Amino acid sequence: MEGRMADAPTSPYLVLARKYRPRDFTTLVGQDAMVQTLGNAFAQNRIHHAFILTGVRGVGKTTTARILARAFNYEDATGPHPTLDLSVEGEHCRAIIEGRHVDVIEMDAASNTGINDIREIIDSVKYAPSSASYKVYVIDEVHMLSTAAFNGLLKTLEEPPPYVKFIFATTEIRKVPVTILSRCMRFDLRRITPEIMTAYLESILGQEGISFEPEALAMIVRAGEGSARDNLSLLDQAISHGNGTVTAATVKAMLGLGDRARIIDLFEELMGGRIGEAIETMRALYDMGADPQTLVADLADFTHLVTRIKVVPAAADDVSLTPDERHRGAELSGKLPMRALTRAWQILFKGYDEVARASNGLQAAEMALIRLAYAADLPSPDDLIARLTNQPAPAPSLPPSAPINRGPSGGGGPSALRVEAPRPLATEAVAAQPAAPQAQAALATVASYKELIALAGAKRDVLVKLALESQMRPLSFEQGRIEVALADGADPGMIATLSARLQLWTGQRWLVNVSSKPPEGLTIRQEAVQRQQAAQAAAHDDPLVKAILDTFPGAKLVNVTVRDDATAVEPDLAPPPPEEDDE
Structure with missing residues (x-):
């Protein structure tokens, strides 16, 4: 008989996450804000009837629910009285901790999602607790309940009997209906900080009598991502992997x-x-x-x-x-x-x-x-251009798009070249124009074809502006009279539209004549495109651009704008004399 007793198997091993599960709020780590709020509520006897706990995995939601169930039903020699001071085990505490108390009902909503499961709760709340002060319903992963189940719970959750408490736990708070949230006191359980988690693991290893290396604990804490359960599970695994010790080498190999x-x-x-x-x-x-x-x-x-x-x-x-x-x-x-x-x-x-x-x-x-x-080690665009031009790197305060001037000798000159994002030609032409004259008494004055295009842009008349640029070529311009030649495919109706717009904008009648001669030369838009192509071709031959393109294979020149110190070299909207060549 004695030999058989000696050979009897020992009790099964209890993992660290269960062995060191907090029994009261003094041993719950990392949730000081929630503990302080609950402490004040219990001290003032302002205890809510429904709580919802949310947070990532392993931060203590179910553990907090069980501690709260103990606090609600605490009873000692002086009688039942809710309290957060659970240092002395009460009459119902052991049964609640072990999950076998008849008045503390735990339900997993992941496997009990339907309205029929909630009907059982609704029917049972009518009956008073059998031995404890409160009947406590703990519903884990409450977000898994169906819509019908949530709706069936609303009335009972809003006006439960005085002896009923609800505690919900979820990792997906956004999936819980607002109608449920508004009836509960919500607590967001935070990830446990590395400092607190490291001290917690060190205390557990000290109680277990296991040696460890600080670097190994740092790896475990980082991998645990603020979850107490994950950290304890990794620590359990590291102890087994290291044959009773926790070293950096074994944790590296394990993870x-x-x-x-x-x-x-x-x-x-x-x-x-x-x-x-x-x-x-x-x-x-x-x-x-x-x-x-x-x-x-x-x-x-x-x-x-x-x-x-x-x-x-x-x-x-x-x-x-x-x-x-x-x-x-x-x-x-x-x-x-x-x-x-x-x-x-x-x-x-x-x-x-x-x-x-x-x-x-x-x-x-x-x-x-x-x-x-x-x-x-790729240089910045500013540094690269500075190296290619043998100039000192630009100061950090300069904007990245600031142009770099290059004269004939490379040390600055009348023109500047800038590689920039492409812009629509119409936008560039408008940007180059001087602002339309200020309206006087809501009327404008127009002294040139160039100002007429700017006025159409200021008036946001896109059709007229595009017609002036792309469908007409100005032959003569004087106050009250314009003569134009229409390009192939132009809309003749735009002549009447232009005349009406001019009378509306300037307050006087304008005569717009169409020349009977075949149109010669280019429209404003065509001149702009031609000039842009010429600038693009000239830029490709520039030594600086060639150096940049050679340095970055596959790069291409997107857009080129050439300016001098006085005026922008953009498409000239004033028509040149017919007998002279465009510059």
């Missing part, structure tokens, strides 16, 4: 992480353009068991860290960072410009998806790193 110091080495090699060394480092990390997609993600994480430290220097004091991340990250943030960091983030972000879709993840990761290494 498939590359060495953080080697990740920083890889980042420095990439940002320095040392692609050969970077490929060798990545291959070594891959041979050690690191996943290519994880390596790209680690590089993106470190890029974000360096950028964050550059913007907020205090971010380097985060306790979840390793010493290498803290010190070398701060050093790199002072050396790398924001332009290089944001470009690296974009390349790595896109590369992560490419690695995920590729049949060979290592090859895709290497191509992403090669792209990053070659792009890391």
Whole structure:
């Protein structure tokens, strides 16, 4: 008999997440704001009848619901009285903690979604609790209830019996109808900060008598993403993986992480353009068991860290960072410009998806790193132009689109060349025109064909403006009289329209004659296009433009605007004398 008793199996192992589940609010970590609000409510006897708890996985929603159920039904030698002081176990506490109290009903809405399940609750609330002070209904993942179930719960939730309390928990608060939310006191449970989580894990390891390395805990806290349950599950796994100890090496192997110091080495090699060394480092990390997609993600994480430290220097004091991340990250943030960091983030972000879709993840990761290494030290457009023209780099305060003047000797001159986004020719022509004369008594004066086009633009008469530019060629212009030649395909009806518009705008009658001679020369629009093409061709022959196009294969010249110091060399809207050539 004694031998059989000795051979009896021991009690099954209880995972850390269950073993150290908080029993009261003093052991609930990271939710101080909620605990303070509930403490004040209980102290003032202003206890709501319905609560909804929301937050990401593992932050304590179900645990908080059970603690609240204990607080509602606390009873000691002095009798029942709701309280948040649960240091001494009450009469109903043990049964509530173990989930077997008859007056605390827990329901999983993911598997009980229909109206029939809610009807059972509606029917049961009519009966008083059997032994405790309150009948508490805890509905987990409440957002999974159907629309009919939510509607059936509304009336009972708004006016429940005085002995009924509802506690809802959900990870998808946006899926809960507003009609439900408006009847509940809402608490948003936050992610647990790295500082609090690190101290919490250290206390648990101390109680378990397990040695650990701070760097290993930092990796676990980062991977746990603020979830207590995730962190404890990872810690449980790390203890088993390390055979009773928690070391950085075992956690790296368990999580498939590359060495953080080697990740920083890889980042420095990439940002320095040392692609050969970077490929060798990545291959070594891959041979050690690191996943290519994880390596790209680690590089993106470190890029974000360096950028964050550059913007907020205090971010380097985060306790979840390793010493290498803290010190070398701060050093790199002072050396790398924001332009290089944001470009690296974009390349790595896109590369992560490419690695995920590729049949060979290592090859895709290497191509992403090669792209990053070659792009890391690209100069800015201002620096590049300054180098090509042997001029000092422009001051940072200059706008990126500021033109660079080039004379015959390259040191400045009467014209400036600027490569810029294309604009519609009509817009350019209007921008080059002087503003229409100010209206006097709502009437305008027009002294030239050029001013007539500007006036049509100011009046927002697009049809007339386009006709003046594209369908007519001015032959003569004087006050009250215009003679034009119509281009092929022009609308003759625009002559009457133009005459009527002129009388409306200027207050006097205008005679618009159409020449019977065949039109000679070009319209204003055609002149503009021709001049633009000539400027484009001249720009292609410019040594500076050639140097830029040679430096960036595949680049092309989009638009060219040539100006001198006095006036913009744009299409001249004043018609030249017929016997003279256009300049």
